[in-house]
Amino acid sequence: MxxxxxxxxxxxxxxxxxxxxxxxxxxxxxxxxxxxxxxxxxxxxxxxxxxxxxxYKDGATIPILYEHQAHHGHHDAGHGDAEDAHHDVEHAVEEAAKEIHAVAEDHADGHDAHADDHDTLVDSHDAHTSSAIHAEDFAxxxxxxxxxxxxxxxxxxxxxxxxxxxxxxxxxxxxxxxxxxxxxxxxx
Amino acid sequence: MTEQAPIFILLFPFLTAVIVALVGLRHKSLSWPLTLVSLGASVCASLSTLAQVVEHGPIRYKLGGWSPPFGIEFHIDGLSALVAVTVSVVALLTAIYSKDNVDAETPDKSSQYYSLFLLLVSGLLGIVITGDAFNLYVMLEVAALTSYALIAMGNKRASLAAFKYLIMGTIGASFYLLGVGYLYIKTGSLNMLDIREILETAGLFNSPTILVAFILITVGVWIKMAFFPLHSWLPNCYAFAPTTSSNIMAPLVTKVMIYVMVRMVLTVFGPNYAFEILDWENIVVWLAVIAILAGSIGALAQKDLRKMLTFLIIAEVGYMVGGLWLADETGITGTIFHIISDAFMTLCVFLFAGIVFAKTGARDIYALEGMFKKMPLTMVGFLVGAFSLIGIPPTAGFFSKWYLVQGGINSGNWEYVVALLISSLINAVLFFRLIEIAYFGKKPAEGHDHHHGDDHAKVSEASFTMLLPLLSTAAILIVIGLYNKELVSVIQDFLSQFNLATSIR
Missing domain, CATH: 1.10.287.3510 (Helix Hairpins)
Structure with a gap:
């Protein structure tokens, strides 16, 4: 079994x-x-x-950011203008890229013992970005x-x-x- | 201008390959000069890069300004700069030599031929200077695909040899790609330096995934470099390919693959992992011993001049694989030194074999009969190459073997030392046999006297474009030998970052 x-x-x-x-x-x-x-x-x-x-990741979607997602992510930071939206998307992509770099392996190879080391890495990223966009939501x-x-x-x-x-x-x-x-x- | 030199090493041959293919549609005669100009520029760029590396340390060239690890970078340290200079100089010399051969052997296809030739060179240069593991795979395939085509342009037997090479080469490259995939799973990076850093900081060395990656990459590269049990594709390919194709591939392709192995072991996985955690040295050194002996004995059995030389390449690959896995600083210095000196001495003897084939149309070693009288200058070039392969000072081959033997003694791998000496002896037997035939005109027992006598009456000194590269290669071999201290100091500067074992165990 x-x-x-x-x-x-x-x-x-x-x-x-x-x-x-x-x-x-x-x-x-x-x-x-x-x-x-x-x-x-x-x-x-x-x-x-x-x-x-x-x-592949469980429950993840295609890695395309829609404007409202990026916008939503920084809502608490007080950005409301349409002009800022573009900047937000850029910023979010940068953050996501950093996270992808850090989490690439623990989602691909979840069984591994060393995944723990990198979970903490990801947590530290989560702590200071406060963005609603997380790398684990995207393939x-x-x-x-x-x-x-x-x-x-x-x-x-x-x-x-x-x-x-x-x-x-x-x-x-x-x-x-x-x-x-x-x-x-x-x-x- | 000089800070852009790394990209120019690659760009000149790469863009000219396209230009040659297009211009060649109208003006075939322009192909050769264009090739020479682009390779000459590439040599200048690589020399300038080497000078910068020696003066200021490693260069990290960011392609398109994207910072690593997200962008691709060229990472050029002492090792890659030295090998890049070797590759571009060998390519230039072969290109000069190719003028008569290409027109004679592949008529009407000269522009396509030079286009492929330049693509092969740019692929090899790309392998050497890239700092990105996946980019290396792409360059590996650029070099491999062009070399299949360049070999298949030869005679009937070359097509089948090229097909077999295509199958083996694809398996080798695919193994490498899989290995990079496993590395990516664990580290999430494709940049070589970044991979190394993540492996160390995250303590991934005990992971089975990394072990699988290491095995796949090593085996893949071994297939590509024709390490002994995996060598079966090489002899026929290089023996039956058009002269220029084997002249460029025999010195470079296997040597660049050895560079990849050194790069993977030292820079990506680190000597600490490859030599101490895995503890495979003895097995691999024994494999290398078998490869050296098998290559040398195989060479003894050959009557075809070029085929004999291809078996020597297999033995030389054994030298370098063994030298790396001695895990000793002197041994690894010898390996890197031998990459350079072997490229030039293989080039030297292959250029000679090409001249003999062009002049007599014969492949077997008895075609050399009486050559000393008919083409003395060619024979001088050959003698230097042969002495270097045997290991007679002051040629380059003596010094690189010296470091390899020293490394074997330091690390206590006596079997390797013995194999190296036996192989040198066999080389001496092989080449003195050739020299004897060429000098005293000894005929085979069966005696095709009349046949040979008629042919050889017409043979005279090779043309200038053939002689110049041969004699320059011979001169380079002696110059490397005389300035070996300077070369070794560059190599040891590069190796000093790895804390390798130096003491006698």
Missing amino acids: ELLQSIADSFNYWIYIILMMIGLYALVAKNNLVKKLIGMSIFQTAIILFYVSIG NPLVHVLMLTAIVVGVATLGVGLAITQKLYGEFGSIEESEIIEQIRTGK
């Missing part, structure tokens, strides 16, 4: 491991070069799932941005891989690795 519970709790991470192993298997065991590349793609997708899972956007880059890299790798496969097909008339190796061996 405990095992099942722990699997259910970190469902994303189990899926990422399984996907990664499927990809690795295809990379190592498949004979067809295109299938190898598909395996490589699955492998990289697993890492994307892993990163996206890091950014961590940084990892998603990182993954946009990783997706681009993955697409580029796949493109280069397919181009090389095409070149191999032109040269050997086959995309089966064993046949190509056989041709190299006998052709020499």
Whole structure:
């Protein structure tokens, strides 16, 4: 039961491991070069799932601040003008960025013993900001941005891989690795 | 102007890569001069950066003015400045050399070739100067993707080698990326110095997550640098790639990956974690010993000149991995010194192999027959490179090996010392065999006398653009050897911040 519970709790991470192993298997065991590349793609997708899972928090929403939220946050400070709203948003974003930096890990890896150290860090931030905007209400956007880059890299790798496969097909008339190796061996 | 030097190291080759691709559509002949100019500018920028680092200490260059840890920064200390100078100088020399090769081996594609070449160099320079762990991954992939393409431009066998490299390289880079992900989970930062600070202040060193991150990053980088059991992609790639591709990649790619390993162990995780908390030194040093011996013995078995040299690279990677994990200041000094001297001596012998291939069209070592008479200047360059790989003073190879051996003795890792000496002996056997063939013209037992005799009648001294880089590299090897004290003092300035073990145990 405990095992099942722990699997259910970190469902994303189990899926990422399984996907990664499927990809690795295809990379190592498949004979067809295109299938190898598909395996490589699955492998990289697993890492994307892993990163996206890091950014997830229970009950958190997308990291976009609406004007009234930012405004509400500083209501007690006496800002009422529409002109100040913009400044408030900026200030709130800065505060949120500081908090995200501090809490990034204890929401991603809540089981860990060291999370305590950082809770106190966050508390100290809470104490002196009095803002209604807290980093824990928002998913961590940084990892998603990182993954946009990783997706681009993955697409580029796949493109280069397919181009090389095409070149191999032109040269050997086959995309089966064993046949190509056989041709190299006998052709020499 | 000089405070902007760090970004110029990267910008010149990077922007010129785009310009070369566009200008090359109309004027192919401009590609080579443009490449030379941009790399020359990059060398100036990196030398200026090195001078600043030596004078004023590490530089933290904030990209776009965003302060770290939110923005990306270039963090340049003694280590990265030295390696950046090495990379840009090697790239410039290879670019000078490439003129005839590129036209001969990849006709009609010279502008695309130079564009990829410059992207590869900018990727490698980016790896060296960045201070951000994720940015390093992106640069790693920039360098890797271009190198797959540069290798695949070679002959038939090169395509398959490039495909295998693509698979291995992607696995390696993905492991690195995963490792960075685990680091980010615990520390919430991607900036290398910031990660280190958080690891120390929050006392995260006993966390299993950090252990997983360390293992993933280390294994990923080992795949990329072709550390022995993970080396299978390297020999075919560098042996069958176009001459210029292997001339730029053989000296640089593995060496830059060793730089990444040193950077991760010293700056990100800290020697305290890597060497004392984990206590893996002995295992890794033994792995390095196996790598050194396997590389050297593999080299003995080869008849193909360039393939023989690729196995030497694998042995040299073993030197440097072992040297780092000796966990001794002298050993690590030797590792960093060896990154620089090995880059130049590998370049030297690969340039020579390229000249031999261009002049005779033959790959096997017997093509060297009678070379001393036909191209004496080329052979002088080769001799310096070979002496450096064997470790004969006053070449650079002697001094870096000296520090490595000293480190092995200090830390009591005698197996490493023995492996290094055996490998040097094997290098001596390999190169004196080549010198013998080249000097006395000893023919193989089967004797293809007529065939070789006809070919070699036409062989004469290499052209100026090929000879100049070879002789400059040889000169650099001797200059590094003569000024080794100055170089070591820069390295030791860099290492002094880490409180490494120096005493004899």
